[in-house]
Amino acid sequence: xxxxxxxxxxxxxxxxxxxxxxxxxxxxxxxxxxxxxxxxxxxxxxxxxxxxxxxxxxxxxxxxxxxxxxxxxxxxxxxxxxxxxxxxxxxxxxxxxxxxxxxxxxxxxxxxxxxxxxxxxxxxxxxxxxxxxxxxxxxxxxxxxxxxxxxxxxxxxxxxxxxxxxxxxxxxxxxxxxxxxxxxxxxxxxxxxxxxxxxxxxxxxxxxxxxxxxxxxxxxxxxxxxxxxxxxxxxxxxxxxxxxxxxxxxxxxxxxxxxxxxxxxxxxxxxxxxxxxxxxxxxxxxxxxxxxxxxxxxxxxxxxxxxxxxxxxxxxxxxxxxxxxxxxxxxxxxxxxxxxxxxxxxxxxxxxxxxxxxxxxxxxxxxxxxxxxxxx
Numbered sequence: 001x002x003x004x005x006x007x008x009x010x011x012x013x014x015x016x017x018x019x020x021x022x023x024x025x026x027x028x029x030x031x032x033x034x035x036x037x038x039x040x041x042x043x044x045x046x047x048x049x050x051x052x053x054x055x056x057x058x059x060x061x062x063x064x065x066x067x068x069x070x071x072x073x074x075x076x077x078x079x080x081x082x083x084x085x086x087x088x089x090x091x092x093x094x095x096x097x098x099x100x101x102x103x104x105x106x107x108x109x110x111x112x113x114x115x116x117x118x119x120x121x122x123x124x125x126x127x128x129x130x131x132x133x134x135x136x137x138x139x140x141x142x143x144x145x146x147x148x149x150x151x152x153x154x155x156x157x158x159x160x161x162x163x164x165x166x167x168x169x170x171x172x173x174x175x176x177x178x179x180x181x182x183x184x185x186x187x188x189x190x191x192x193x194x195x196x197x198x199x200x201x202x203x204x205x206x207x208x209x210x211x212x213x214x215x216x217x218x219x220x221x222x223x224x225x226x227x228x229x230x231x232x233x234x235x236x237x238x239x240x241x242x243x244x245x246x247x248x249x250x251x252x253x254x255x256x257x258x259x260x261x262x263x264x265x266x267x268x269x270x271x272x273x274x275x276x277x278x279x280x281x282x283x284x285x286x287x288x289x290x291x292x293x294x295x296x297x298x299x300x301x302x303x304x305x306x307x308x309x310x311x312x313x314x315x316x317x318x319x320x321x322x323x324x325x326x327x328x329x330x331x332x333x334x335x336x337x338x339x340x341x342x343x344x345x346x347x348x349x350x351x352x353x354x355x356x357x358x359x360x361x362x363x364x365x366x367x368x369x370x371x372x373x374x375x376x
Contacts, residue, residue: 009223016226017049023233024051029185030232031178031321033059033171034192035349036220042358044222054233057184057321060174060274061192062349063139064091065319065342068275070305071167072097075136076105078165078300085111085131087121091347092138094340118150118164125154125162134296136165144168144285145259148266151287151294163296166286169272172203173283179211184321188214188232190225208241215243266291273304275343276316313342318351325355332356 032038038058041047047056060066076097079086086102093102093112106112111131115121121135137147147164154162179186191204208215214235218228231244265288272284287295297303313335314328325331325344335341337353344352 012223013226016223016230020054020226020230020233021051023230023237024054027053027055028187028233028236029055029057029321030188030190030229031057031059031175031186032190033061033175034190035062035065035347035351035354037061037190037192037218037225038351039349039354039358040220040222040225042354045358046222046225047359050229054229057186057324058318058351059189059321060171060178060277060319061140062319062344062347062351063143063169064089064095064347065315065344065350066169066174066274066277067092067095067138067167067343068273068304068306069097070273071165072101073099074297074302074304075102075165076100077302078134078296079110079112080105081132081300083131085113085124085128085133086136087113087115087124087133088136089116089138090114091349092136094346095343118147119153122150122154122159122162125159129161132161132163132299134163134165136167138167139169141168141170141285144263144267148262151266151291152262154294155291160293163294163299164287165296166267166284168267168285169274170269170283170285172207174274174277174280176207176210177277177280178320179207179213186211186213186321187236188216190228190232191215191217193217193219204243208243212241214240217243217245273306275319277320313344315342315344315352318344325352325359328352 032041038061041056050056072095075086075088078084079102088102093106093114095101102112113124115124118135118137121133125133137143147168151164175189178184189204189207204215204217207213214232216228216231218224235242235244267285268288269282270284270286271279271281273279274283292298312330314323317323318325318328328335330341331352335345335352337345337356340346342352344350345356347353
């Protein structure tokens with residue numbers, strides 16, 4: 001972005017903020033579901049620039065943060081089996097189970113590989129046929145197509161030393177459950193355009209109507225987020241319960257059909273545990289019996305048991321909109337990015353990690369913007 005574009009972008013941001021300050025005339029509570037969008041909001045100090053009566057809370061939009069300790073314990077149990085390579089994303093490796101993490105058993109000699117996609121794990125299986133390569137499939141529904149594609153490719157090529165620990169979670173059932181709590185008083189949802197990967201906005205339209213919510217599906221730039229927040233404020237003022245979809249990425253109907261077909265061929269929905277939120281109906285994917293060869297839980301006869309969670313950590317309250325990181329007694333003291341207690345501080349997508357890294361005092365922000373809003 002050149003200097004002229006940056007100035008135009010800044011002018012647009014100021015115009016959106018000015019309009020928000022004019023329109024927000026009552027308390028409005030919005031849930032920012034996506035961890036990446038929360039990070040952008042904190043990085044650019046948007047919380048301090050928004051009207052005081054406009055309150056943003058975090059949602060369960062960090063897949064590592066909602067991973068229960070029992071699932072981590074299962075990952076560890078499989079990773080410590082002989083002749084196993086666990087190929088996992090970097091954030092997941094540091095998340096603590098009841099007693100260990102993938103990082104701690106790695107130091108003790110377990111074979112752990114850091115990868116960025118499930119196909120990377122399949123490549124390792126091709127290179128090291130004497131090992132069983134296990135991929136902990138952690139993510140939301142947007143990650144399901146790539147995992148399904150990898151499993152189908154392994155089946156097509158007959159790669160039998162590759163398998164997946166299915167731990168994918170679905171956001172709509174979880175948001176539905178959270179919205180049943182009247183004390184949350186959420187009026188609007190800011191969602192990321194990841195939800196368009198395998199589904200249209202039908203699930204969110206149903207949520208909007210059921211819970212009288214305003215919804216906006218946005219990209220990840222500051223402008224995208226501010227436009228989304230402004231749309232939510234206008235919807236709330238007009239008493240509208242609908243989904244406004246102006247996401248940055250578009251997916252063709254052909255891509256969507258292919259993604260849905262692969263996901264339905266590989267997975268089906270079941271009741272699933274979420275860290276701090278309990279068991280939520282039909283909120284997770286498991287692998288179909290026809291592809292059980294690629295299901296690590298069946299291959300190694302491992303079940304997801306209930307694990308022990310840190311009593312010091314309030315991640316469950318924070319990811320459900322019931323609090324912010326400073327409300328946690330461990331935040332910034334016992335729990336820091338260098339020595340994290342809970343998963344919300346470990347992952348880059350975690351609200352605690354972003355809050356710790358970017359939540360600067362108001363005095364650090366541009367006085368010109370504050371003066372612009374005040375004078376206008």
